Amino acid sequence: MPKKDPYVALRFKEFNIFLLLRFMLVFAWSMQFIVIEWQVYSLTKDPLSLGIIGLMEIIPALSMALFAGHIVDQREKRNLFLWCIGLFSLISLGLFFLSDASVAASWTQKSILYSIYAFVFFGGLLRAFFGPTIFSLIALIVPKKAYPNAATWSSSTWQMASIMGPAVAGFTINWIGVHWSLCIVFVLVVFSFLLALLISKKPVLNPKIGEPVLQSLKEGVRFVFKTKAILGALSLDMIAVLFGGAVALLPIFAQDILKVGSEGFGILRAAPAVGAFLTMLTTAYIPISRKAGLKLLIAVFGFGISIIVFGLSSVFWISVVALFFSGVTDGVSMVIRQTILQLKTPDHMRGRVSSVNSMFVGSSNELGAFESGLTAKLMGTVTAVVFGGTMTLITVITTGIVSPSFRNLDLEEDLEAHENPEQ
16 A cells, blocks of 8 residues: 555645635634633633633524535535635624723623623624535545545644634733734734635535525435434534533633633643644544544543543643643544544535534534533532543443444545545
């Protein structure tokens, strides 16, 4: 067998433009979310307010997900991407305005808080379209044989931005304040819009243009539930993220438990992404497709252990290491899940399948944030984190016992089929 090229996807010019574009958008989005978390908790000192941020994003993201997937499958992807970026710039501009000192002086605290929640809500609507559009666009930029490699590099770029966005946010909050931190976000989004213009328009591959919405949505959901590899990976990751959402409580750990301030908060927030990013770079050279099901179960189990250690730690460097390893294990999970989705999803259904993925996994981040905020309010912060990690372990053990077919899942044959030019 010929040696696999770890850079095959990077040999396509538009894919490199796409990676730079995705980096800036994820950097801006993650930086904005961190700054908002810090601002909201500084205003309220209430852990439940952090959970509400997640709830405000998950409600529209969940309610619009399937419809967004239908729209993406029916429309040209590059222009749809431009619309998403343009609307994102308006949201970031609104949050920049709300953080101005004159607004803080003339508005009540509740007015500012509710306005932030409103912008987060609209961001959730927008996010329902972002995921399916990006997932579909990748498949139109690189050939099928490069899908697994493109998925790895795209996920690695996402993680790199997730590392730097929170870390930079932690430092800029301290150096230039919330207001100008959000200005940086706005500038990045505007620049990413200009960069997206360098990607050419793509053909619409859906043979059922004009298909009734309800029929289209049913087809997408039916495909996911019929494809056991996709359903198993999404379900396992959803439960793990839902109960392991300790990241949402990091402002509390930084300010009240570890007492490390905004800079320490940035380091804590970036630690999981550093681990995931290094894992993804490694998988570009050492594929993890063989015995993928078993590796996924082991990775999520390790994620649960890391979350428990973090929850129990009162030492900063131990907390950072625990979060780092939570990112390492989460990176394995993400690569396997994205590879399954790219290999097993037909071109004309990518928008809808990606939307179902966002309902299972993407929205579980926000639902997990709400669950963490609520349990922290009821049980206390440390107990809530340990509870979440324990529930993750129970889920993995249960899945491994009751689903031997998923435990034995192997992706090598699928990879070889897509790497064969005649396929």
